[in-house]
């Protein structure tokens with residue numbers, strides 16, 4: 001079985017709005033609806049789980065349901081971090097449907113509105129022969145590792161990638177590997193692939209898309225509006 005999980009549980013601290021950014025309008029519909037609608041076009045999913053902030057749970061649920069009718073939709077209240085929210089969604093799947101070795105989750109940031117259904121489908125295909133798959137793009141800037149405002153080293157740009165979502169993986173493997181992590185390792189995670197990397201389990205890369213931006217700041221929303229306009233031209 002394949003489950004789609006859209007992570008919309010953040011509280012938009014870096015965006016700095018009263019209402020979480022996933023509910024703010026982007027070119028005619030709330031930001032969260034862009035990715036949830038794309039996931040909804042993929043028929044491979046048994047269920048489509050949207051993780052919402054606990055404080056905005058009813059509002060978020062009504063927002064999604066007022067734009068989209070899909071009998072596969074399920075809603076889960078998120079935790080205080082991205083990792084907590086992801087683990088809560090996977091625990092929900094395990095408890096409600098059970099998890100077999102081959103079951104797959106396709107996880108995605110609601111903050112990335114321009115995910116393509118082709119990427120979702122390709123990542124599912126790749127994951128049949130891999131424990132985990134992520135979209136990623138080679139970086140175009142030079143990336144520095146810094147300590148106390150000083151550069152201590154530079155990464156090898158030819159081997160440095162910017163990681164995007166969807167991130168697709170075998171649910172059972174993720175949960176087993178997550179169990180092995182220390183609290184410190186868990187709190188350092190910023191994405192799902194970290195669970196595999198820390199445990200030395202290879203993660204396959206699927207070439208990402210420069211338009212698959214993450215709306216984190218107000219400026220990103222301006223860029224997202226421009227991308228949305230270019231897509232409708």
Ligand SMILES: C[C@](O)(CO)[C@H](O)COP(=O)(O)O
Pocket residue numbers: 082109111162163164165190191192214216
């Ligand atoms: C998963 C991610 O999109 C990969 O680049 C990113 O780490 C998410 O970060 P956020 O802090 O949850 O926006």
